[in-house]
Amino acid sequence: MRSFRDIPIKQKLMVITMATTTAALALAAIGIVAFDAFLFRQSLTRDLSALSRIIADNSTAALAFNDPRAATETLAALRARPHLATACIYRADGSLLAKYARQDGLFACPSPTVQDEFRFSNTDLTVSHAIFLSGRRLGTLLMIYDLDEISERMRLFGTTVLGVLLVSSLIAFLLSSSLRAAIATPISHLVSATTTVAQTSDYSVRAQKVSGDELGVLVDRFNEMLAGIQSRDNNLITALRDREEALRDAERAHERFRFMAESMPQKIFTTTPAGDTNYLNRQWMEFTGLSVEQLQNWGWIQVIHPDDLDANVRNWRHSVETGEPFLLQHRCRRADGVYKWHLSRAHAMRDASGRISMWIGSTTDIHEQKEKEEELRRANEDLQQFAYSASHDLQEPIRNVAVYSEIVAKRYHDLLDPDGRQFLGFLTEGGRRLATLIDDLLAYTRAGVVEAGIATADASAILQRVIASLSETIRQCDGKVTYDSLPEISMSQTHLQQVLQNLITNALKYRKEDPPEIHISALYQGAAWRFSVRDNGIGIDPEYKEKIFGVFKRLHRNYSGTGIGLAICQRVVARYGGRIWVESSPGKGATFFFTVPERAPRAHSAAAESSAG
Amino acid sequence: MLLLVALGLLVAVRATAVDERLEYQVKAAFLLNFTKFIEWPEAAFDTPDSPIVICILGDDPFGKTLDQIVAGEVVAGRKIVVQRIKRLPPPKSCQELFVYRQEKEVLKTLPEVGPGVLTIGEGESFVRDGGMIAFVVENRRVRFGINKTAAVSAGLKLSSKLLNVAKSVEE
Numbered sequence: 086m087r088s089f090r091d092i093p094i095k096q097k098l099m100v101i102t103m104a105t106t107t108a109a110l111a112l113a114a115i116g117i118v119a120f121d122a123f124l125f126r127q128s129l130t131r132d133l134s135a136l137s138r139i140i141a142d143n144s145t146a147a148l149a150f151n152d153p154r155a156a157t158e159t160l161a162a163l164r165a166r167p168h169l170a171t172a173c174i175y176r177a178d179g180s181l182l183a184k185y186a187r188q189d190g191l192f193a194c195p196s197p198t199v200q201d202e203f204r205f206s207n208t209d210l211t212v213s214h215a216i217f218l219s220g221r222r223l224g225t226l227l228m229i230y231d232l233d234e235i236s237e238r239m240r241l242f243g244t245t246v247l248g249v250l251l252v253s254s255l256i257a258f259l260l261s262s263s264l265r266a267a268i269a270t271p272i273s274h275l276v277s278a279t280t281t282v283a284q285t286s287d288y289s290v291r292a293q294k295v296s297g298d299e300l301g302v303l304v305d306r307f308n309e310m311l312a313g314i315q316s317r318d319n320n321l322i323t324a325l326r327d328r329e330e331a332l333r334d335a336e337r338a339h340e341r342f343r344f345m346a347e348s349m350p351q352k353i354f355t356t357t358p359a360g361d362t363n364y365l366n367r368q369w370m371e372f373t374g375l376s377v378e379q380l381q382n383w384g385w386i387q388v389i390h391p392d393d394l395d396a397n398v399r400n401w402r403h404s405v406e407t408g409e410p411f412l413l414q415h416r417c418r419r420a421d422g423v424y425k426w427h428l429s430r431a432h433a434m435r436d437a438s439g440r441i442s443m444w445i446g447s448t449t450d451i452h453e454q455k456e457k458e459e460e461l462r463r464a465n466e467d468l469q470q471f472a473y474s475a476s477h478d479l480q481e482p483i484r485n486v487a488v489y490s491e492i493v494a495k496r497y498h499d500l501l502d503p504d505g506r507q508f509l510g511f512l513t514e515g516g517r518r519l520a521t522l523i524d525d526l527l528a529y530t531r532a533g534v535v536e537a538g539i540a541t542a543d544a545s546a547i548l549q550r551v552i553a554s555l556s557e558t559i560r561q562c563d564g565k566v567t568y569d570s571l572p573e574i575s576m577s578q579t580h581l582q583q584v585l586q587n588l589i590t591n592a593l594k595y596r597k598e599d600p601p602e603i604h605i606s607a608l609y610q611g612a613a614w615r616f617s618v619r620d621n622g623i624g625i626d627p628e629y630k631e632k633i634f635g636v637f638k639r640l641h642r643n644y645s646g647t648g649i650g651l652a653i654c655q656r657v658v659a660r661y662g663g664r665i666w667v668e669s670s671p672g673k674g675a676t677f678f679f680t681v682p683e684r685a686p687r688a689h690s691a692a693a694e695s696s697a698g
Numbered sequence: 699m700l701l702l703v704a705l706g707l708l709v710a711v712r713a714t715a716v717d718e719r720l721e722y723q724v725k726a727a728f729l730l731n732f733t734k735f736i737e738w739p740e741a742a743f744d745t746p747d748s749p750i751v752i753c754i755l756g757d758d759p760f761g762k763t764l765d766q767i768v769a770g771e772v773v774a775g776r777k778i779v780v781q782r783i784k785r786l787p788p789p790k791s792c793q794e795l796f797v798y799r800q801e802k803e804v805l806k807t808l809p810e811v812g813p814g815v816l817t818i819g820e821g822e823s824f825v826r827d828g829g830m831i832a833f834v835v836e837n838r839r840v841r842f843g844i845n846k847t848a849a850v851s852a853g854l855k856l857s858s859k860l861l862n863v864a865k866s867v868e869e
Binding site (some may be wrong): 143145146147149150152155219220221376657 | 724728731734735766771773774775839840842857859860862863
């Protein structure tokens with residue numbers, strides 16, 4: 086049998102209603118019956134007491150004159166009371182005077198009692214009443230009243246109560262039907278909503294709110310909960326979709342990277358943050374003739390030239406430890422055993438938090454370039470050697486030409502006609518210019534040589550020396566040279582003097598009508614000193630900003646000069662790892678800038694060292 | 699039980715029949731009981747607390763029985779007293795007047811008895827002769843007849859209960 090707990094609420098409501106109704110009615114019925122029995126007994130007592138008084142009073146004469154007939158007649162009046170079974174009148178001595186018995190005549194007269202009394206038994210009530218006349222006891226009246234009436238009343242009550250119970254049960258049943266509508270309907274709505282949600286996982290379902298009571302509140306909360314779950318569900322779906330999208334993006338990016346890496350002419354690799362190679366593109370295998378398995382992790386070191394291996398491993402370890410970019414030229418062994426020069430670079434890729442997630446690197450075949458560079462270097466060296474030797478060897482004959490042409494001009498001045506003197510003048514001038522040119526060329530070739538050891542120069546002292554040597558020129562053109570305090574820098578004094586002398590000479594030379602004003606200053610910027618030489622001269626067309634630093638590049642034919650000055654400057658500055666440039670516009674003066682790194686840069690590779698040497 | 703009572707009654711009735719003494723014991727009790735069912739006018743008494751006097755005219759068949767019966771009885775606030783007299787009583791001196799059956803002359807004097815006196819005699823002729831209550835013995839039982847007219851004209855009120863138990867009532 087199903088327990089009450091498990092039956093549906095509809096039936097529970099009905100059972101509760103019916104049980105309550107029945108219990109209330111039964112209790113009420115019991116109460117009413119009990120109270121009625123009590124009242125009935127009370128009224129019966131009162132009634133019979135009055136009746137017995139009347140009968141006693143009416144039978145005084147019969148007793149007084151010993152008249153059974155009259156007494157019997159008096160008792161006969163009791164016929165009107167159908168429940169009165171028996172009545173007896175006794176004389177004072179206890180003998181029976183008269184008797185009344187109902188037709189069924191079940192009761193005999195018992196012996197009389199002395200005391201008045203009402204005695205209830207289960208079936209009857211016995212009333213005993215003493216009969217007095219003028220203070221003297223004449224006898225006793227005794228009546229027996231059957232209590233069938235009470236059971237009759239009980240039956241009647243029982244029937245009535247049963248009827249009422251049936252009717253109220255019917256009403257309760259009907260009421261519980263409407264209760265069902267008020268309570269069970271909202272619940273069943275809720276249940277069907279929860280069932281739908283559970284079966285379909287569709288959180289857009291809402292339970293229908295029918296009432297404003299606790300069930301209504303329950304429905305509201307349930308719907309709010311559903312809304313919460315729905316939005317969370319949606320967020321989850323969106324998040325999942327985003328994640329899938331991100332994964333697809335990552336996949337696509339990865340594919341793109343692979344494709345790009347595979348289609349590159351360079352050898353591409355990636356490593357773990359710890360520096361273990363985990364990807365190599367096709368070009369590696371094609372070049373080395375080895376398999377991925379042979380090359381990955383640290384397998385690649387077997388193809389590095391033994392002479393470069395040490396630098397390679399050391400630099401790579403340094404980069405992995407510090408996260409600094411890796412850059413190295415080295416030789417790699419081709420499948421046929423021939424070593425080729427390569428340039429390897431690798432950069433750390435960092436995630437949002439700045440941690441290294443991987444390294445991406447490329448190894449480029451620079452063998453051809455390297456060979457050409459070497460060829461060029463050798464050619465350059467040869468040329469320089471040739472230029473130096475040529476200039477050096479030319480110095481002596483040129484000097485002879487100049488000296489002897491001057492001697493001729495002095496000593497044979499009178500022998501020569503004006504034309505001859507003029508030609509000789511040209512000859513002397515040409516010789517002098519040739520000598521200057523040779524000097525400059527020598528200076529230019531020497532400018533590429535860094536003197537041994539770390540030289541320092543006090544820029545202020547050098548500048549003062551330059552100004553002093555140019556004082557005659559400055560005085561002639563009424564010029565003005567000013568300067569800020571200048572630092573001590575890592576550069577040979579000769580070189581700094583060459584640069585400053587050339588720049589200031591240029592500034593004085595390319596002046597306008599006005600007296601030239603020149604200002605020299607220095608500014609420490611990005612681990613280097615930036616010098617500036619500003620003038621108020623004729624300025625330079627931006628078109629020629631780059632060209633002016635080339636050898637023999639002269640913009641102005643009407644100004645004297647060899648066209649080597651700025652070339653020397655550039656060569657010197659470049660040797661120290663600096664840069665030289667100009668900012669100007671025609672007629673607005675010009676400012677030449679050059680930088681000198683605080684320390685001369687260290688060469689990265691053997692090649693750089695060799696080309697510097 | 700019923701049988702026993704019936705037997706007792708039978709014995710008593712037979713005794714009344716054979717023994718006149720028993721008959722007069724019953725009659726004595728009746729004399730007393732009459733006072734309880736009859737109302738006398740105030741004029742029948744000397745004072746409000748005067749006793750009810752039962753007078754026996756001439757011969758006394760009761761002996762001490764009547765005195766014993768009325769001793770200590772109080773009816774309607776009045777004591778009961780028995781007097782034996784030889785002549786007709788003066789007014790207000792008797793309330794009940796019993797005439798024994800041997801006193802035949804007395805019957806002629808009945809009309810002379812004043813108002814307020816209940817006259818009691820023996821034999822049915824007594825009421826015909828103007829008496830108010832007459833004892834008769836019927837089936838060995840003492841009963842009585844009543845001349846209601848005589849009693850009413852004497853100013854007495856008879857209880858209906860009394861009339862109810864009377865053997866006969868003369869209107």
